Amino acid sequence: MHKTSHSFALGTSVALILAYLIFPIIVVVGISFNATTALRFPPNGWSLRWYEQLFSSSEWTGSFLISLQVGTLTMILSVLIGVPAAFALSRYKPPGRKLINALLLSALIAPPVVRALSTYLFYVPLGLNNTIIGLAIAHSVGGIPFVVINTVAGLRSFDTTLERAAIIHGAHPFIAVITITLKVIFPSIMVGAIFAFMQSLQELLISIFVLGTLGSPLAVKMWEGVRVGVDPTIAAASSMLVVLAAVVFGIVALAKLATDARGSARAGAGE
Amino acid sequence: MTVQEIDQRIRSRLVIKYNPRSFIVFLLLFPACAWMAFFYITPIAMLVYNSLAEDGLSILSKTVANPVYRSVFATTLEIGAASTLGCLLLGYPVAYALTVSRGALRGILLIIVGLPYWLDYVVRSFSWMVLLGQRGLINNFLLYIGVIDKPIQIMYTFLSVCIGMVQILLPIMILTLFAAMLRIDRRLMTAAAIHGAPPWKAFRTVFFPLSLPGVYAASLLVFISSLGFYITSALLGSPKESMISQSITLLAATLLKWSDASALSLVLLAITMAIVIVYDRVFSIDDLWGGKDA
Numbered sequence: 001m002h003k004t005s006h007s008f009a010l011g012t013s014v015a016l017i018l019a020y021l022i023f024p025i026i027v028v029v030g031i032s033f034n035a036t037t038a039l040r041f042p043p044n045g046w047s048l049r050w051y052e053q054l055f056s057s058s059e060w061t062g063s064f065l066i067s068l069q070v071g072t073l074t075m076i077l078s079v080l081i082g083v084p085a086a087f088a089l090s091r092y093k094p095p096g097r098k099l100i101n102a103l104l105l106s107a108l109i110a111p112p113v114v115r116a117l118s119t120y121l122f123y124v125p126l127g128l129n130n131t132i133i134g135l136a137i138a139h140s141v142g143g144i145p146f147v148v149i150n151t152v153a154g155l156r157s158f159d160t161t162l163e164r165a166a167i168i169h170g171a172h173p174f175i176a177v178i179t180i181t182l183k184v185i186f187p188s189i190m191v192g193a194i195f196a197f198m199q200s201l202q203e204l205l206i207s208i209f210v211l212g213t214l215g216s217p218l219a220v221k222m223w224e225g226v227r228v229g230v231d232p233t234i235a236a237a238s239s240m241l242v243v244l245a246a247v248v249f250g251i252v253a254l255a256k257l258a259t260d261a262r263g264s265a266r267a268g269a270g271e
Numbered sequence: 272m273t274v275q276e277i278d279q280r281i282r283s284r285l286v287i288k289y290n291p292r293s294f295i296v297f298l299l300l301f302p303a304c305a306w307m308a309f310f311y312i313t314p315i316a317m318l319v320y321n322s323l324a325e326d327g328l329s330i331l332s333k334t335v336a337n338p339v340y341r342s343v344f345a346t347t348l349e350i351g352a353a354s355t356l357g358c359l360l361l362g363y364p365v366a367y368a369l370t371v372s373r374g375a376l377r378g379i380l381l382i383i384v385g386l387p388y389w390l391d392y393v394v395r396s397f398s399w400m401v402l403l404g405q406r407g408l409i410n411n412f413l414l415y416i417g418v419i420d421k422p423i424q425i426m427y428t429f430l431s432v433c434i435g436m437v438q439i440l441l442p443i444m445i446l447t448l449f450a451a452m453l454r455i456d457r458r459l460m461t462a463a464a465i466h467g468a469p470p471w472k473a474f475r476t477v478f479f480p481l482s483l484p485g486v487y488a489a490s491l492l493v494f495i496s497s498l499g500f501y502i503t504s505a506l507l508g509s510p511k512e513s514m515i516s517q518s519i520t521l522l523a524a525t526l527l528k529w530s531d532a533s534a535l536s537l538v539l540l541a542i543t544m545a546i547v548i549v550y551d552r553v554f555s556i557d558d559l560w561g562g563k564d565a
Contacts, residue, residue, distance in 0.1 A: 006470055006471065010364060010367070010368055011368070013364050014364055014365050014368045014380075017361045017364065017365050017441075018365065018380070018383050018384070020361070020438065021383065021384065021386075021387055021438060021441055021442070022383060022386055022387060023398075023402070023438075024387065024390060024394070024395045024398035024399065024438065025386065025387060025390050025398075027398040027401060027402060028390065028394055028395075028397070028398050031398075031401065040401075041398075041401050041402065041407075041408055042408075080302075081302045081303050081306050082303065084298075084299040084300070084302060084303070085299060085300055085302070085303035085304075087299050088295075088296045088299035088300045089300075092292065092295070092296045092299075094293075094296045094300060100300070100303075100304065102547075102551065103304075103307055103311075103312075104307070106547060107307065107311055109492070109495050109496055109499075109543070109547070110311075110315075110499070110540075110543070111498060111499030111516065111536075111539050111540065111543055112499050112501065112516070113499060113501060113515075113516040113519045113520060113536065113539070114315065114318070114499075114519075114536045114539060114540050115311075115314075115315070116520075117318065117519065117523055117532060117533065117536050118314035118315045118317065118318040118536070119310075119314050120523075121314065121317065121318060121321075121529075122310075122313065122314035122317055122318075137310055138310065140306070140310075141306075141307060141310055141311040144303060144306070144307070148303075198388070198389065201391075202391050202392055204392070204393065204501070204502060205501060205516070205520065208520075208524070209523075209524070218391075219391060219392075219393065222391060222393045222394060222397075223393045223502070226393055226396070226397050226400075226506060227506075234393075234394065234397065235394070235397070238390060238391050238394040241389070241390075241391065242389050242390055245389035246386075246389065249389070
């Protein structure tokens with residue numbers, strides 16, 4: 001009796017807290033289907049007009065294209081640089097490992113405005129301001145830690161006997177890593193890559209400073225939109241992003257689940 | 272010493288020094304270290320150097336002495352502390368529920384906790400603007416149940432900024448606490464129960480003290496992140512709730528006062544670094560990466 005009342009209190013408070021956590025998502029999706037311009041929740045009528053407006057506006061599609069370019073480049077840079085580092089950190093325990101960990105972690109929590117200001121001033125003589133690649137490079141600093149964290153986690157659960165078996169059977173160690181290890185930990189790398197992409201998509205201050213005149217990525221466009229006035233198109237745009245992210249993440253989660261299941265099945269068979 | 276001897280010496284040294292393993296480690300780590308050093312550390316180092324080289328520490332003391340900037344820093348620390356406390360109060364029960372749950376329930380809880388991450392920060396603040404406004408859902412609800420007889424001001428206050436910030440920072444708090452709580456040996460709770468402790472007492476005297484290191488670690492992480500917030504306070508707060516990132520952006524992008532902006536950035540950076548160093552001394556940064564074996 002005593003115990004159930006405790007669990008009930010815990011369950012209720014957790015449910016309320018989680019409701020608070022996901023409430024903004026429900027509100028934004030609701031507003032995006034609203035029939036009128038007024039930002040009302042719950043909406044007073046349903047329509048798809050904001051989605052039509054989103055897809056027919058060249059400004060929005062242009063912003064979407066810029067974000068896609070910057071995000072994809074960020075993702076590629078983060079994976080190419082982060083995955084080798086994750087291998088070194090997790091397999092070889094190099095000296096100075098603590099310093100590298102601190103460096104990567106600090107990139108995640110460094111005040112964005114400090115990074116924005118310093119990157120802008122640094123880019124002036126390099127001519128990287130107002131370039132897509134410049135912004136992607138700046139975003140990759142925040143993306144690499146995500147790739148490293150997730151790849152290290154993937155490597156930790158990876159069964160190295162698979163790789164050794166390939167080498168014993170004559171594969172060059174490098175080929176064994178490419179064809180066996182990378183293939184098995186691919187979902188972990190993908191999770192890191194998606195986080196790298198998402199942080200690029202949502203980053204605002206560096207985008208404002210670095211990409212001044214070239215155009216606005218989605219985050220900047222939404223920011224300007226919210227400041228100027230009420231426009232449910234913003235809600236439609238971000239609902240699209242949520243759905244997109246959820247779909248991609250769902251696929252990756254399933255892939256990861258499948259690999260984990262295979263891994264544990266193998267571990268079970270070995271016992 | 273003949274030339275051959277010298278040659279021999281150099282060769283033997285090379286043999287000792289050259290280790291294919293460390294060469295591979297170097298090759299793997301070099302891109303990441305060089306990249307971060309060049310595009311992350313160098314810009315910040317140059318910002319620090321330039322603002323100190325111009326007029327030494329006087330620009331810093333001038334900045335710290337300026338009452339406007341001081342009050343902005345005070346506001347930033349206040350909002351950060353209040354949001355951290357809010358995150359802790361709301362995050363602890365969820366992290367605990369995650370720890371005691373298992374299987375599918377834990378999976379669903381984790382998905383819900385992770386879900387808000389995919390929603391843009393601007394849009395999250397935007398949704399609170401809709402909810403907390405004079406004719407928003409909250410005011411309408413309070414009017415309906417009769418707690419108030421005219422709409423109350425929630426938007427553009429300290430409270431609305433904290434509501435927005437806690438919502439954004441809560442997942443970090445929950446996941447960091449959860450990772451720490453998973454490392455607590457729960458058999459200790461069973462032992463306490465066997466020896467007659469009621470659940471609440473077992474929790475209070477066994478589990479809670481053991482979870483405190485995680486509480487400190489997660490709170491510091493959330494507090495550090497909160498100091499750099501920009502969007503939430505700009506959209507949900509009044510000028511009174513202006514945070515330091517807003518001042519820096521205003522000085523640099525609108526007023527073009529680069530040296531003041533740099534000096535303020537320096538102070539913000541110094542505060543952040545100081546907290547990170549204390550954090551590392553007390554808890555070790557490695558712990559955040561899943562323990563020593565990471």
